[in-house]
Amino acid sequence: MCGITACVAEGDVVDELLTGLANLEYRGYDSSGIAVPRGEADVSVLKRSGEIDALREAVAETVPAGSIGIGHTRWSTHGPPTDENAHPHTDCTGTVSVVHNGIIENHETLREELRQRGHEFTSDTDTEVIPHLIEEGLDDGRSTDEAFRRAVDRLEGSFAVVTLCGGEGSLYATRRGSPLVLGLDDDRQFLASDVPSFLEYTDRVVHLEDGDVVEVGPAGYRVTDTDGDRLPREPTSVDWQPEDAERDGYEHYMLKEINEQPQALDRTVRGRIEDDGGVSLSSFPPGSFDGVSDVQFVACGTSYHAALYAREHLVESGVRAHAFRAGEYATTPTPVTEDTLVVAVTQSGETADTLQSIRHARDEGARTLAVTNVVGSTAARTCDDALFIRAGPEIGVAATKTFSSQVTALSLLGERLVEDLTGSPSEDRAERAAAFRRLPSDLTRVLEDSTVADLADRYRDRDAYFFIGRGVGHPVALEGALKFKEITYEHAEGFGSAELKHGPLALVTEETPVVAVFDGRHEEKALANVEEVRARGAPVIAIAGEGSRKVRELADEFLPVPDTHPDALGVLANVQLQLVSYHVADLLGRSIDKPRNLAKSVTVE
Template sequence: MCGIIGAAGSDGGPDAIDVLFEGLSALEYRGYDSAGVALANSPLEVYKARGELEALRSTVPAAELRGRTTGIGHTRWSTHGPPSDANAHPHTDTDRRVAVVHNGIIENYQSLRDELIGAGVEFASDTDTEVVPHLIASQLDAGAEPEPAFRRAVDRIEGSYAIAAVFEGETGIYGVRNESPLVLGVGEETRYLASDVPAFIAQTDRVVYLEDGEFVHLTGDGVRVTDSSGRPVETSVETVDWDAEDTGKSGYDHYMLKEIHEQPTALRQCLRGRVDELRGEVTLEECSLEDAGRIQFVACGTSYHAALYGAALCRRNGVGATAYIASEYTTDRIPVDEETLVVGVTQSGETADTLRALREAGQAGARTLVVTNTVGSSATRACDETMYIRAGPEVGVAATKTFASQQLALTLLAGELSDSVSYADIKSLRAVPDQIQSVLDTSRARAVAEELVGSDAFFFIGRDLAYPVALEGALKCKEITYEHAEGFAAGELKHGPLALVTADTPVVAVVTGDGSTARKTLSNIKEVEARDAPVVVVTDGQSEAGRYADYVLEVPATDELNVAVVANVQLQLFAYWLANLMGRSIDKPRNLAKSVTVE
């Protein structure tokens, strides 16, 4: 979602305008529709523009801003008010004494706005954010210095927020977070403030993760972190274990394609140190799962599909488990007690709906575990236990390697919860990365996409463990092609959706193994074939699915518990090549954001 970058440098340090643009460029993956920067000192210089970074860059007189070493920047994903120059951040008070950037939602902004308008303030935007600089200005008018003015303004607002502000005549940055990520970067000459580590990883790998309610003041000389009462907070500097090259394209045309091809490595990282083939054991030392009773998964989007997969695996192993869409989860209607384990699945660890569900479950007495990719994220601090999927940085908005890593991590989790993992299971798990590599090396997804591009809609079907994968395949398709795509449990087609099937609506079926599930799915394939729909099957060749298909995407034969992980890769490649042929913005699909930090 929205991205923040701030840089506070010492005299003679790098020009802030260059650092800000580099940071904003690194944050483009989060999704945005406008951008802006503010340079500190006298006078404050503020530039902002609707559209991509190049639109902003064309408005900034960079040569005139050389020598300024402190500033803030922002990429906006619209919530309050449409994309426009006026609604882009940073926002200022009427006299341009303070400039503010903000991620999150200010829930009481309307009452604050009404109050300020009643006091004679004129607003220049439709945003909730603009109340913040005006609140700060009212404190400055009352005689407060910048820091107490900033604190008093923050005391007035309710909701989720990460805020950074610069003041006229000062060469520092003030920041605060509450339920929205904000991280510090500690460099030699410059200190950084950002919504995510990639914004400054090219400058430093030394980071400090802020906690909710903590304030920070950055200058070229150092960083001071305090609590809501102004008392100093002791912080620890951590070193992140990846560098700027990890977030490059490495010769691929798109981040998404690169990350699809990184899946074998990501899955090996997920398994490393967690499976013992000789002893037939899964060991998740980072989390304690003893005495887990009822299991409830909460997640959104792609992570929800992984949660469905994990819940199905748990039930197969005799462990009662249910997956819930996090925005629909509430302990008012869903039974929770001290024997309940609530598992949040979130790539970023910052997904607002999932965080709310986890916090609510914890307050109701449940134990909470987060399965995430992001060290130091809000979810890791909100939960009792953490399991990292270890996928490495993912830049493309449409999740690929993180979904596969979630699938494998939840396979381990389900095995640990049921204590039912065998030598054969672990041997099968270890084979998955190589099987995915085989798919990447041999896939015909591009050729199939070339045949079907221009279709009216796409339907994806599967049963059992292939059902969540069908849902994910449809989501990938709609995310990056902008075409209508739906995923269904294969048996549900005949209960309504079959009315939509025509010769111009390809049906993509995931059919693996040769048991009753595969045979029933074959019946569903014949139903759509009778309506002249083109049929694509993703299959391991164990059934007769290929006989009834117009197009076949093959996967290696493997254990039934893992084959859906491998099959998913063909669906990712199919969606990618459809979007590529259509000329879509694959890494930054319209209206979407990588980390959804609002409810």
């Protein structure tokens, strides 16, 4: 959730550190800081709570410089967001500085041991024990590499750590459960939590694995295992462009990424749908899932809603399928056998709860498959197989284009699963395939014709907002409510339409807009649910195919989408909901790209 950046170069690296921190703002943060060498032995640390602009001002006043440095954006876990708790943290001598993501579970025990040996602490963070442990190793006469390894051996929990020691020309880093990537330029080397940190400088990356220890210096890098043996970690190129991580004239990343969905979906489906409606997944030819008896999806947040969406098609087609919240999957025993396929849905491929679920499934003997956006991510490398959604980088904390691409990629995977597990394709395979092939152009129409901006002004000040739907409309309603609460900070809840009468209807008043998603199936039942809330005076905002005359006549507000197959219509409806959330949040003056208390990638459990 926090962001690490680091750089080694021939010249001054302060600008690169500040750029890297700014590029990682989307991960969520409440403070930031940098450290560069000062003199021959110690380091200069500047850190500030609040926005990165506060750090920039401090840098402008003191003008630090160095050809090696580390930086960090912190999202508070241990201790409030203060200057003292911001990273980097140092040892007693001011020689060792450290940035860290994750949680050190045994930090209290280590802190007490260190205090008894005379160490003094200046923060409330779990991180601060690390530089003091390294300090002790150096005092014992060990090399920086040895002292770093010895300190890491004492740590329990999940973490990514980068350390800079005064007088050293190299950085030392490792990861265990938190992401860390290495970026390689001609005259610069980078370390970061995520590729966008250094994407404008290089697209050559090395994805570090758990337990890797890397030394990064001006001449290159060296990766070893915990015993010090060299590991062959070769660089790859990421298929992202620097401009993908820029706003490109849009006021917010979220609006840019909403409007990028036609292009993202074109990449998702390109080369994957055959003329007869079959799917062509290079890693999963026909028969790839022979022997699988049931499918279990594990995911969190928006990815969980995409998993629920995918489950609908499988169940309707006769495949046993369930969707589980990853945060509960490993702790609440679920029957898993070697015939079970566990599909981990994760945009970043680094979500801690989802990774824990994958490990649990593997321990139980299940086959695992990651559906993710990031090649080389931990999920992609941990699972037996991977399917990439090809959405490109997503900077806004609130997921938009990745949800659409997840649903589409999962729908294509679902067709392969149906054919392999049931022995025959979906009854309407050709129609479904044609609908998903048209999604990019249909989405373009939605974006061009949407009247949400006018509607948002009429409904921005209400008591609460309910989102309802049936079939794939249900996960779309859940996702619409999540997006609304994430960026507007207003109370919003999503329900299956039939659940209204089992409790939530008690909260419906004239000041409670109800957003109803119609996917083209079970329309009469869904209309009856809408009548229930209209009878209580609630205004109804309906999203349905443009030819849905009854829905248009019944609703107070109608947001049409192109008529298409129900499984694709939900994707179009979701885009209208994204626009509702965006425009209401904009009118309310919310921090749309960086909503309070939230982070883009949740890398702690």
